[in-house]
Amino acid sequence: MLRTLLIATLALLAGTPVSADEGIVQKREFVTEDFTTFGGETIPELRVGWEAYGDLNAERDNVVLVTHFFSGTSHAAGRYHPDDPEAGYWDAIIGPGKAIDTDRFYVISVDTLVNANVHDEHVITTGPATVNPATGEPWGLDFPVVTIRDFVEVQKRLLDSLGIERLHAVIGASMGSFQALEWAVAHPDRVERMVSVIGAGRMGAWEIALLEHWASPIRLDANWRGGDYYGHDRPIEGLTASLMLITQNALHPDFFEMQFPGHSNLPAEALANLDGDFAVTDWLRERARQRATVSDANHILYLTRASQLFIAGHGPDLADAMSRVRARTLFLPASGDLLLRPGLAQETHDLLVRAGKDSTLDYLAGPMGHLNGVTSIxxxxDRLRAFLEE
Amino acid sequence: MLRTLLIATLALLAGTPVSADEGIVQKREFVTEDFTTFGGETIPELRVGWEAYGDLNAERDNVVLVTHFFSGTSHAAGRYHPDDPEAGYWDAIIGPGKAIDTDRFYVISVDTLVNANVHDEHVITTGPATVNPATGEPWGLDFPVVTIRDFVEVQKRLLDSLGIERLHAVIGASMGSFQALEWAVAHPDRVERMVSVIGAGRMGAWEIALLEHWASPIRLDANWRGGDYYGHDRPIEGLTASLMLITQNALHPDFFEMQFPGHSNLPAEALANLDGDFAVTDWLRERARQRATVSDANHILYLTRASQLFIAGHGPDLADAMSRVRARTLFLPASGDLLLRPGLAQETHDLLVRAGKDSTLDYLAGPMGHLNGVTSIxxxxDRLRAFLEE
Structure with missing residues (x-):
């Protein structure tokens, strides 16, 4: 600990990023201009945050790109400070000697456009809550609808700026899996390996509808004002209700049973008054309220839309898109996933196999449903390590 | 058809209910006074609608009580008019020669308190949207929180008024199963058989949380005004969003795949604009909007709360409640149920078996998830017929 602190202090004094080997990471910023979205709109200037762990080799061919999930950020591993209570979300598999070995790989992760956590000091993103240089005001709903392909193209610009032409692997969970697969379809010659964790090749009608309920509470909050709330009170109540639902959709009943083993069905306050909470609803609300402080409601709406619009290749035919993939692929759905059901990964894997591709599928276990892909990775x-070495 | 019409006309002229044998039913009204809720509050006067099919025998021992689900009414079978496009929701199993044979049984169904469909001309209920005789104004949130036990006690008063002391069977789907099981626990000497379809013995922490999301959109609608909207614009948008979520929670992805086999992930309107709908969200919204016209938002909140509070026997211990049951019991969960998972019925059935009771469990199949218990009953x-004859 003392040594880590010392190195961090020295690094700060020297003004250089700390080596990821010590687990201390810094957010960096990437700025690019004249970005044309998949929908054909132009974003004159955009900036996103990114992190890197490990070192880029001379051949620039040891890069693993990690793409983040809906409510995540580019903070995939390590800590910002030695006393940071929490490490990045996949710290269990990214680091020296770990499955994604930073002694060997240069691991890059990028904040997406319209990142949910725009008020998190460690997040840099561009979206409705950020200032449109053309007007000097937040974009609001004038920000164009963006898709998973747009997230990929921003990452590609960053990699191009670093002189990185090929990815040893791209790997992501949930919405991150959409980006990983989109990479393999849109730039097949640049992706050697693709790992889809708790993922899908396209959103089914069920999932499109499911995500629509995430948008409803935000749109109903009077403070939302049709998206034009910057400079006014934020739609915190609607955002909180949305995050409550998102949290539950990403979990599984088994986890709730474990968390509330002796829950009461008839707490006095809930029986006396319609406003009275249950232990479980109180917990869910409190957790969502905390997350709402760093989140932006419009960004949640844009992320929801980007996810609803997803089909790998952004064309009408998933089978055709899979026929273009050259990467070896690994799918890791979670068996108890109620949000992106394992059948969605299975469907995509099957199409790859049918097209003669080298694809593997295996299941993650655990009581947390969809979130098993993050918390129980x-x-x-062993499987990831082997896949990256093959 | 002509004969049915003739009988209906004659019956109207005579002022008597039409025999259920012809499938034409009439709503009746039951009024009772000084009702004390499980929570200890008093409702000075309450009225509920009810329907009956078949004939009560001289011994008054051929009664089957059918208890309705969350968004249902007492219209379990038959038609109100010969040209009624839709029959009652369980018409497939209630009628002459059917599983619940109205040539043999007198089948009764009762609108619950706080029934969702208060603006449906065929529904009679008492709740926040109905007038409090003490003030001459709608109750609003002054209406006491009610529980499943209260629904049962209202039904018991109706049966008492008809001189019916024992039930050959009580049978209900979903929230109706809560009432059926509550009957068997609260009045074990009055219930000979109990059938729980797509049901549960108690709400788990997961289900309590899941239902909270049904309340959120209503509470967020500015027109809800803390529940005090009578005489003003109704909170239709919040109510519609709530009904959209309820509808999806009661269904299964398989059904959505069947309904939208060639759905587009990138419809032009959804790509161009955050307000643009997908085919599936458009369908869900339109269906919910229609249902909202006959529903009341506060009634949905009260039904949600009654459901969240449910544990059979209304005590802390489900096992203890099951030990008091004397009825033979049959549980029919649906294997693809994502709302009340089959494990909830299994848990209750297991407790009955462990207490030495005569209980059976079997699974319903179909692509509609929870709703298989209504649409695919x-x-x-054969199983129901045999169970009622044993």
């Missing part, structure tokens, strides 16, 4: 350590 | 016809 350590169970896939 | 015909598959249980």
């Amino acid at each position: 350590d169970q896939a350590e | 015909d598959q249980a016809e």
Whole structure:
């Protein structure tokens, strides 16, 4: 600990990024101009945050790109400070000697456009809550609808700026899996390996509808004002209700049973008054309220839309898109996933196999449903290590 | 058809209910006074609608009580008019010669308190949207929180008024199963058989949380005004969003795949604009909007709360409640149910078996998830018939 602190202090004094080997990471910023979205709109200037762990080799061919999930950020591993209570979300598998070995790989992760956590000091993103240089005001709903392909193209510009032409692997969970697969379809010659964790090749009608309920509470909050709330009170109540639903959709009943084993069905306050909470609803609300402080409601709406619009290749035919993939692929759905059901990964894997591709599928276990792909990823350590070495 | 019409006309002229044998039913009204809720509050006067099919025998011992689900009414079978496009929701199993044979049984169904469909001309209920005789104004949120036990006690008063002391069977789907099981626990000497379809013995922490999301959109609608909207614009948008979520929670992805086999992930309107709909969200919204016209938002909140509070026996211990049951019991969960998972019925059935009771459990199949218990109940016809005859 003392040594880590010392190195961090020295690095700060020297003004250089700390080596990821010590687990201390810094957010960096990437700025690019004249970005044309998949929908054909132009974003004159955009900036996103990114992090890197490990070192880029001379051949620039040891890069693993990690793409983040809906409510995530580019903070995939390490800590910002030695006393940071929490490490990046996949710290269990990214680091020296870990499955994604930073002694060997240069691991890059990028904040997406319209990142949910725009008020998190460690997040840099561009979206409705950020200032449109053309007007000097927040974009609001004038920001164009963006898609998973746009997230990929921003990452590609960053990699181009670093002189990185090929990816040893791209790997992501949930909405991150959409980006990983989109990479393999849109730039097949640049992706050697693709790992889809708790993922899908396209959103089914069920999932499109499911995500629509995430938008409803935000749109109903009077403070939302049709998206034009910057400079006014934020739609915190609607945002909180949305985050409550998102949290539950990403979990599983088994986890709730574990968290509330002796829950009361008839708490006095809930029986006396319609406003009275249950232990579980109180917990869910409090957790969402905390997350709402760093989130932006419009960004949640844009992320929801980007996810609803997803089909790998952004064309009408998933089978055709899979026929263009050259990467070896690994799918790791979670068996109890109620948000992106394992059948969605299976469908995509099957199309790849049918097209003669080298694809593998295996299941993650655990009581947390969809979130097993984040919180219980350590169970896939050996498989990931082997996949990256093959 | 002509004969049915003739009988209906004659019956109207005579002022008597039409025999259920012809499938034409009439709503009746039951009024009772000084009702004390489980929570200890008093409702000075309450009225509920009810329907009956078949004839009560001289011994008054051929009664089957059918208890309705969350968004249902007492219209379990038959038609109000010969040209009624839709029959009652369980018409497949209630009628002459059917599983619940109205040539043999007198089948009664009762609108619950706080029924969702208060603006449906065929529904009679008492709740926040109905007038409080003490003030001459709608109750609003002054209406006491009610529980499943209260629904049962209202039904018991109706049966008492008809001189019916024992039930050959009580049978209900979903929230109706809560009432059926509550009958068997609260009045074990009055219930000979209990059938729980797509049901549960108690709400788990997961289900309590899941239902909270049904309340959120209503509470967020500015027109809800803290529940005090009578005489003003109704909170239709919040109510519609709530009904959209309820509808999806009661269904299964398989059904959505069947309904939208060639759905587009990138419809031009959804790509161009955050307000643009997908085919599936458009369908869900339109369906919910229609249902909202006959529904009341506060009634949905009260039904949600009654459901969240449910544990059979209304005590802390489900096992203890099951030990008091004397009825033979049959549980029919639906294997693809994502709302009340089959494990909830299994848990209750297991407790009954462990207490030495005569209980049976079997699964319903179909692509509609929870709703298989309503729309595909015909598959249980033989089993129900045998259960009622044993």
